[in-house]
Amino acid sequence: MIGDAITDGTTEETETCCTPLEDVDSDAMATDLQVLTAMGNDTRYELLRRISNADDGVCVCDLEAAVGVSQSAVSQALSRLYTAGLVTRRKEGSWRYYEPTETTAALLETLDDLRGSHE
Amino acid sequence: MIGDAITDGTTEETETCCTPLEDVDSDAMATDLQVLTAMGNDTRYELLRRISNADDGVCVCDLEAAVGVSQSAVSQALSRLYTAGLVTRRKEGSWRYYEPTETTAALLETLDDLRGSHE
DNA sequence: CTCTTGTATAAGCTACTGCTAATATGATAG
DNA sequence: CTATCATATTAGCAGTAGCTTATACAAGAG
Numbered sequence: 001m002i003g004d005a006i007t008d009g010t011t012e013e014t015e016t017c018c019t020p021l022e023d024v025d026s027d028a029m030a031t032d033l034q035v036l037t038a039m040g041n042d043t044r045y046e047l048l049r050r051i052s053n054a055d056d057g058v059c060v061c062d063l064e065a066a067v068g069v070s071q072s073a074v075s076q077a078l079s080r081l082y083t084a085g086l087v088t089r090r091k092e093g094s095w096r097y098y099e100p101t102e103t104t105a106a107l108l109e110t111l112d113d114l115r116g117s118h119e
Numbered sequence: 120m121i122g123d124a125i126t127d128g129t130t131e132e133t134e135t136c137c138t139p140l141e142d143v144d145s146d147a148m149a150t151d152l153q154v155l156t157a158m159g160n161d162t163r164y165e166l167l168r169r170i171s172n173a174d175d176g177v178c179v180c181d182l183e184a185a186v187g188v189s190q191s192a193v194s195q196a197l198s199r200l201y202t203a204g205l206v207t208r209r210k211e212g213s214w215r216y217y218e219p220t221e222t223t224a225a226l227l228e229t230l231d232d233l234r235g236s237h238e
Numbered sequence: 239c240t241c242t243t244g245t246a247t248a249a250g251c252t253a254c255t256g257c258t259a260a261t262a263t264g265a266t267a268g
Numbered sequence: 269c270t271a272t273c274a275t276a277t278t279a280g281c282a283g284t285a286g287c288t289t290a291t292a293c294a295a296g297a298g
Contacts, residue, residue, distance in 0.1 A: 024168040032230045033164055040155035041256080042148075049143040060275060073257055075276055094265045094274050103233050110229040111151045114222050160286080179245060192287055194246055213244050213295045 035103060038084035043067055044077045048104055051087060057097030154222060157203035162186055163196045167223055170206060176216030 039045055046067050051058050064074045078098060081087045086104045090097050100108075158164055165186050170177050183193045197217060200206045205223045209216050219227075 024165050024172075028231070028234055029161075029164060029168070031234055033159060033161065035230070035233075036155055036159035036164070040152060040159040042152065043256080045148060045152055045155070046143050049148070053143075061273095069256090070258060071275075072259080072277085076256080079276080091265095096275065106229050106233055107226075110225050111154070112147070114154075114225055115147060115150055156285095162286080180243095188286090189288060190245075191247085191289080195286080198246080215245065 034084045035086065035107070038080055038086055039107065041077075043069055043073065044081055047074070047077055048081065048086060048100065048108070051098050052100045052104060052108055057090070057099045059095040059097050061095070063098075153203050154205065154226070157199055157205055158226065160196075162188055162192065163200055166193070166196055167200065167205060167219065167227070170217050171219045171223060171227055176209070176218045178214040178216050180214070182217075 039048060047063055050063060050066055060071070060074060060078065063078070064071050067074065069077075078087065078089070081098075082089055086101055087098045088101055090099075158167060166182055169182060169185055179190070179193055179197065182197070183190050186193065188196075197206065197208070200217075201208055205220055206217045207220055209218075
């Protein structure tokens, strides 16, 4: 209802205080938000950091001990990171090894750089 | 109870399936999480994108119309972005103009690059 | 001063997030 | 086969996030 053309006798226009804005690409937004919300949680962030610090993949059992939540919580967190494209996983015997993706590497590096640049 | 040293006659050791992990810097973690959780929300992400698309600052009134939530919600969102160091704000008359910080620019650019690199 | 416009803050409510405990699946050993 | 270990899934609950409405504050116009 708001935003319809003004058809009555007034001379006033719908005046905005500055300029209208471009729209935001909603596909990009959905993708980015999935990544950001996946990283934006203590447990998952710490898991990502630990996975990234290791050289050749980390198995769930080690992560579990490190982050201080239940095995179930770690598994759920890792699934979410996987769905968001932040880690890959491979099976080896009965263990599962997780490794960071390029997305994770790039974002953590950007975050590191940003912290480094404030003197 | 689990994790106590094995003091009975068995020769087995507390065997972990792979290697212990480095710790995560907790200051870095706190800073990064503030940024990630601030960006990781539909409203705030869209606000950031719109603020970044504009050239010389955006005032609250325009943003309000664009993102489809109440004026109050926009104000709260912008406050949080400001606290997280993702936008600057300046007053001009009775309007307040918001502009992206370097952090915002760098992260959005990284996200754009990452989306671009999957063919 | 009052009135209006732009923005911020407060209070309250709903919905979702992330955990735990319990259970299921899957692989290996015996 | 059964037993055990590593991981995943389900169910349910507590805490918090993010919205709306209402109200307060700040600045300019008259």
